Amino acid sequence: MTKIPLLIGTLITVLMIVSLTVPLYASDAITAGGTNLAAAEMGGRIVAFSSQAVDENGKVMPEWQVTNLIDGKHVLGNYTPADSYGWSSQHPPSEENPEWVVIAFANDQTRLLRRIVIDPTTDDPPFIGRWVRDVELQVSTTTPEGPYKTVGRFLVVNKPIEQHFDFLPVEARYVRLVITSNHGSDKCVEMGEVEIYEAIVGDSALDDVIVRLENLLQELKQLRDFKLYQQEQKTLEEVTTKPAPPAEESEGQPKQ
Ligand SMILES: [Ca+2]
Numbered sequence: 001m002t003k004i005p006l007l008i009g010t011l012i013t014v015l016m017i018v019s020l021t022v023p024l025y026a027s028d029a030i031t032a033g034g035t036n037l038a039a040a041e042m043g044g045r046i047v048a049f050s051s052q053a054v055d056e057n058g059k060v061m062p063e064w065q066v067t068n069l070i071d072g073k074h075v076l077g078n079y080t081p082a083d084s085y086g087w088s089s090q091h092p093p094s095e096e097n098p099e100w101v102v103i104a105f106a107n108d109q110t111r112l113l114r115r116i117v118i119d120p121t122t123d124d125p126p127f128i129g130r131w132v133r134d135v136e137l138q139v140s141t142t143t144p145e146g147p148y149k150t151v152g153r154f155l156v157v158n159k160p161i162e163q164h165f166d167f168l169p170v171e172a173r174y175v176r177l178v179i180t181s182n183h184g185s186d187k188c189v190e191m192g193e194v195e196i197y198e199a200i201v202g203d204s205a206l207d208d209v210i211v212r213l214e215n216l217l218q219e220l221k222q223l224r225d226f227k228l229y230q231q232e233q234k235t236l237e238e239v240t241t242k243p244a245p246p247a248e249e250s251e252g253q254p255k256q
Helices: 003-021 066-070 205-239
Strands: 030-036 045-049 099-104 111-119 134-140 149-155 163-172 174-179 193-201
Touching: 030 111, 030 205, 045 066, 066 099, 066 193, 099 193, 111 134, 111 149, 111 174, 134 163, 149 163
Parallel strands: none
Antiparallel strands: 030 193, 045 099, 099 174, 111 163, 111 193, 134 149, 134 174
């Protein structure tokens, strides 16, 4: 871990030198901006969704409610926010009956999008297979009900790290994430956080530097999360030699 500050310093120094010495070849480059348009604190909101987990009395559990997807809170290592475990659907996803959410931006504005970031991490461990796997990204410029067009299909790996998916810039007023599978559970699908970033057309060297630094910070966050994940795996291996229990769950059980 002590190497990370050194790595950060080196990367930033290299980036600054590159930015100052390389001509404006990248001034027309389209990159992802640094503001998460989906964040509730930026005016993002969830306007429709397929389901959210309820308890045995049929009541929504706030710690698993769908708005946890855009609350900016993450499960990180052994830390889980007390009021936000992530989103859990009420049903398992499938191609025939996918689980889905529709996200809108502040004032229902149409924005030009470039990147989506998915953090699958929730309070449940990955080995029980509930975390999101296959996602189809769809956009609409009209209504939350569509019509929608598909931007791309992405595979979210079963690791507690933020995962970036870039695509050609596309206009969107509403973004629908259609989830067709998890990592094996027949109970539900879960996801920790969704972030959506705008396409930025750089018009100056300074913009390029800012965008690159923002992207660098995102990559450092990924590196940090991956280091934490590696540490946890190492600790797990040290404390137990037993294999992880299989993902055997039956539908209809009350959520733990
Ligand atoms: Ca969250």
